[in-house]
Amino acid sequence: MLTGEKDCIIEDGEVYELVYEKPLTTLTGTRMHYCPGCGHSTAHKVLAEVIEELGIQEQTIGVAPVGCSVFAYDYLNIDMQEAAHGRATAVATGIKRVLPDKYVFTYQGDGDLAAIGTAETIHSINRGENIMIIFINNAVYGMTSGQMAPTTLVGMKSTTSPYGRDADFAGMPIKVSELIAPLKGAFYVTRHSVHTPGNVRKLKKAITNGFKYQQLKKGVTFIEVISNCPSNWKMTPVKSNEFIEKEMLPYYPLGDIKLPSKEDLAGLK
Amino acid sequence: MTEEIIIAGFGGQGVLSMGQTLGYAAMVENKNVTWMPSYGPEMRGGTANCITIVSEETISSPILSRFDTAIILNQPSMEKFESKVKPGGLIVYESTNIIHASERTDIDVCAIPASDAANKLNNIKVANMVMLGAYLAKRSIVKLDSIIEALKKVLPERYHNTLPLNREALEKGKELMESLSVKA
Amino acid sequence: MEELDIRLMKGNEAMAEAAIQAKCDAYFGYPITPQSEVLEYLSREMPGRYGIPLQAESEVASINMVYGAAGAGKRVMTSSSSPGFSLMMEGISYIASAQLPCLLVNVNRGGPGLGTIQPSQGDYFQATKGGGHGDYHLIVLAPNSVQEMADFVFLGFELADKYRNPVCMLSDGAIGQMMERVVFKKREVPAIKKDWATTGKTKDRERNIITSLFIQPEKMEQVNLSLNKKYEEISKNEVRYEEIFTDDAEYLIVAYGLSSRISHKTVILAREKGIKLGLLRPITLYPYPYKRLNELANKLKGILTLELNAGQMIEDVKLSVEGKVPVWHYGRMGGIIPSPEEVLENFEKLAKIK
Ligand SMILES: Cc1ncc(C[n+]2csc(CCOP(=O)(O)OP(=O)(O)O)c2C)c(N)n1
Numbered sequence: 001m002l003t004g005e006k007d008c009i010i011e012d013g014e015v016y017e018l019v020y021e022k023p024l025t026t027l028t029g030t031r032m033h034y035c036p037g038c039g040h041s042t043a044h045k046v047l048a049e050v051i052e053e054l055g056i057q058e059q060t061i062g063v064a065p066v067g068c069s070v071f072a073y074d075y076l077n078i079d080m081q082e083a084a085h086g087r088a089t090a091v092a093t094g095i096k097r098v099l100p101d102k103y104v105f106t107y108q109g110d111g112d113l114a115a116i117g118t119a120e121t122i123h124s125i126n127r128g129e130n131i132m133i134i135f136i137n138n139a140v141y142g143m144t145s146g147q148m149a150p151t152t153l154v155g156m157k158s159t160t161s162p163y164g165r166d167a168d169f170a171g172m173p174i175k176v177s178e179l180i181a182p183l184k185g186a187f188y189v190t191r192h193s194v195h196t197p198g199n200v201r202k203l204k205k206a207i208t209n210g211f212k213y214q215q216l217k218k219g220v221t222f223i224e225v226i227s228n229c230p231s232n233w234k235m236t237p238v239k240s241n242e243f244i245e246k247e248m249l250p251y252y253p254l255g256d257i258k259l260p261s262k263e264d265l266a267g268l269k
Numbered sequence: 270m271t272e273e274i275i276i277a278g279f280g281g282q283g284v285l286s287m288g289q290t291l292g293y294a295a296m297v298e299n300k301n302v303t304w305m306p307s308y309g310p311e312m313r314g315g316t317a318n319c320i321t322i323v324s325e326e327t328i329s330s331p332i333l334s335r336f337d338t339a340i341i342l343n344q345p346s347m348e349k350f351e352s353k354v355k356p357g358g359l360i361v362y363e364s365t366n367i368i369h370a371s372e373r374t375d376i377d378v379c380a381i382p383a384s385d386a387a388n389k390l391n392n393i394k395v396a397n398m399v400m401l402g403a404y405l406a407k408r409s410i411v412k413l414d415s416i417i418e419a420l421k422k423v424l425p426e427r428y429h430n431t432l433p434l435n436r437e438a439l440e441k442g443k444e445l446m447e448s449l450s451v452k453a
Numbered sequence: 454m455e456e457l458d459i460r461l462m463k464g465n466e467a468m469a470e471a472a473i474q475a476k477c478d479a480y481f482g483y484p485i486t487p488q489s490e491v492l493e494y495l496s497r498e499m500p501g502r503y504g505i506p507l508q509a510e511s512e513v514a515s516i517n518m519v520y521g522a523a524g525a526g527k528r529v530m531t532s533s534s535s536p537g538f539s540l541m542m543e544g545i546s547y548i549a550s551a552q553l554p555c556l557l558v559n560v561n562r563g564g565p566g567l568g569t570i571q572p573s574q575g576d577y578f579q580a581t582k583g584g585g586h587g588d589y590h591l592i593v594l595a596p597n598s599v600q601e602m603a604d605f606v607f608l609g610f611e612l613a614d615k616y617r618n619p620v621c622m623l624s625d626g627a628i629g630q631m632m633e634r635v636v637f638k639k640r641e642v643p644a645i646k647k648d649w650a651t652t653g654k655t656k657d658r659e660r661n662i663i664t665s666l667f668i669q670p671e672k673m674e675q676v677n678l679s680l681n682k683k684y685e686e687i688s689k690n691e692v693r694y695e696e697i698f699t700d701d702a703e704y705l706i707v708a709y710g711l712s713s714r715i716s717h718k719t720v721i722l723a724r725e726k727g728i729k730l731g732l733l734r735p736i737t738l739y740p741y742p743y744k745r746l747n748e749l750a751n752k753l754k755g756i757l758t759l760e761l762n763a764g765q766m767i768e769d770v771k772l773s774v775e776g777k778v779p780v781w782h783y784g785r786m787g788g789i790i791p792s793p794e795e796v797l798e799n800f801e802k803l804a805k806i807k
Contacts, residue, residue, distance in 0.1 A: 329717035334792030
């Protein structure tokens with residue numbers, strides 16, 4: 001049923017009820033290059049929605065990684081910097097230290113954040129930089145076509161673990177959130193996913209918190225997002241979401257890993 | 270004998286593997302071969318092409334701007350490459366997909382409805398082999414048997430049961446080309 | 454008759470296969486386009502055949518793994534492409550200083566920065582003039598075919614062991630990605646005694662130390678001098694190049710790697726037009742064929758360098774000819790590759806032949 005003129009759009013002479021609208025100001029509208037069904041596009045959109053709803057477009061600076069999301073700056077309509085592979089949190093540190101009242105975030109894949117960028121990840125968190133890190137864990141190197149990532153599950157095949165990841169040879173998949181949570185500089189650590197609408201809503205809440213907590217200047221907000229890679233997992237998007245549910249989540253359980261206390265949050269607007 | 274070929278179409282049409290198969294076949298016959306793919310992150314859906322050079326002599330540049338033959342599988346590639354064929358050269362194009370063909374009169378332009386033919390063989394994936402068969406009917410730079418030999422190398426073991434189908438497709442292409450020549 | 458092992462392979466795969474056949478004990482690498490096939494091939498093929506393929510967490514780690522394993526006396530290599538190779542520079546300087554034999558491959562892509570994944574020769578200076586800090590040289594080999602991508606793995610290891618010096622193979626995205634016929638000959642890989650390696654101190658020898666720290670200036674200078682002596686030796690013995698139609702050439706193209714293949718065709722096209730053009734292809738970029746170029750310059754009217762960069766090797770060509778003939782540069786960048794016709798046209802313009 002149509003609820004009123006305001007919520008209607010007319011296209012080709014037909015009247016449609018508007019039930020959902022893309023964030024208009026914080027997405028550039030450029031068509032994303034992601035493969036069909038890829039979680040990156042969902043995560044981008046949620047991020048854009050949050051920035052729009054919080055009204056912080058003018059105060060936000062993002063850092064894009066090297067990985068499939070290297071072109072995030074083409075899609076998010078905010079000021080952004082593109083970092084060298086793995087160095088996003090160092091770049092973000094540079095930005096935040098000289099612009100302490102801005103909202104600064106990085107958006108990084110698992111290879112970027114947990115392989116080549118491990119040192120920067122650990123040390124930026126250890127210093128308690130007041131930034132948000134969005135960590136897209138798809139258990140694979142997407143951009144370079146499917147090599148083993150530090151988060152690739154044991155037994156999972158990739159182009160560089162063609163016989164399945166062997167933990168004795170390549171080590172166990174790293175649980176980054178659990179690894180960094182004990183650091184004092186980690187203020188808020190939480191793990192979400194994009195494989196169902198309900199989980200996307202929870203992710204949105206977490207990203208909202210991740211931005212808001214920056215006002216407190218109490219350290220890093222770290223949001224891990226379990227995502228998929230249908231192309232390199234060689235699955236349909238639907239199958240890849242089932243894979244998340246059945247294989248990824250038992251090893252990477254969703255939920256909050258470190259929450260700020262009530263006192264910590266006092267003074268939050 | 271040196272034959273410089275560009276093969277172009279959409280990713281997924283088997284453009285790269287057509288060139289590779291031809292390359293293997295040339296190798297089987299002890300000829301020199303260079304296969305140069307366009308590569309990039311746009312693996313899915315984008316355009317793809319490869320330059321394949323077969324020669325009895327040493328091959329110089331793997332990258333060329335003028336070709337003896339263009340095997341073309343989609344419209345954008347027709348626009349891009351038709352002018353790059355040397356006078357006296359050959360265009361073999363997939364006429365189920367391509368509406369506007371080359372109107373050049375100084376080259377041989379052959380329409381092969383390869384997708385139609387492949388559909389009739391119940392496997393659209395062999396359209397590229399129909400094209401290859403058609404091309405080889407015009408320029409016998411390698412033998413059909415060598416192509417089959419090559420496919421054994423290009424195809425993973427588990428697909429070797431499709432070899433008869435591939436041969437059928439190659440022969441269908443040959444037939445289509447020959448029927449064109451008769452008409453002309 | 455011995456049956457030849459002939460295959461159709463990508464340059465990257467041929468390099469990887471050669472590494473196994475050359476008894477490379479360990480490969481350390483990190484994925485990067487356009488050379489990820491190397492690690493992928495070795496991850497698939499090394500287990501059960503020969504050697505250890507380890508995916509490192511970064512190129513910084515890769516090169517330091519190479520340092521460790523080479524210092525332990527093993528035959529080791531890494532490969533990467535431009536941004537990754539830049540990250541290795543500190544480690545490479547240490548390896549040169551500690552005089553560790555190893556093979557380092559750069560499949561050059563377009564830069565600077567993250568750049569493009571398409572082929573380029575923009576890393577010529579980096580490979581031949583240092584790249585890392587301090588006075589050092591790599592032996593630099595420039596393959597121009599898939600066959601040479603394989604052959605130079607053998608040659609590279611051989612030279613590395615002979616001089617206790619890191620060898621760089623400077624290739625590019627096109628040579629890495631293209632497929633050609635490649636022949637693998639049966640070769641014996643001689644065992645090399647490395648009595649300087651850290652394999653565990655036995656009673657019959659002094660302990661072995663692998664280091665690049667020489668904190669006293671007098672000691673450091675001695676090391677510099679002995680390195681320099683080695684580089685002179687290398688320059689004397691190891692210059693390699695190929696000449697095509699240079700006998701009667703009035704003009705010359707100097708080009709390496711992919712550019713030399715394009716130039717070869719340009720030369721053929723020029724000859725068809727009656728222009729006496731020849732080609733000199735440096736195979737070793739360090740040491741460089743200065744002497745030969747200087748000789749050739751005596752009878753030439755001009756030299757063109759074709760490079761997929763803004764003009765880097767041209768400096769070495771100018772050094773070679775000592776002003777005897779004009780030297781021009783033609784190049785494309787950003788991953789754009791000029792056609793043989795385009796090169797000819799620009800050569801004719803520069804040489805004012807038209
Ligand atoms: C120094 C350096 N090394 C390697 C690369 C190649 N590279 C680009 S993206 C990438 C990994 C991407 O994987 P991930 O971070 O998991 O992100 P995804 O693409 O899966 O989103 C690599 C290795 C590079 N660009 N720079």
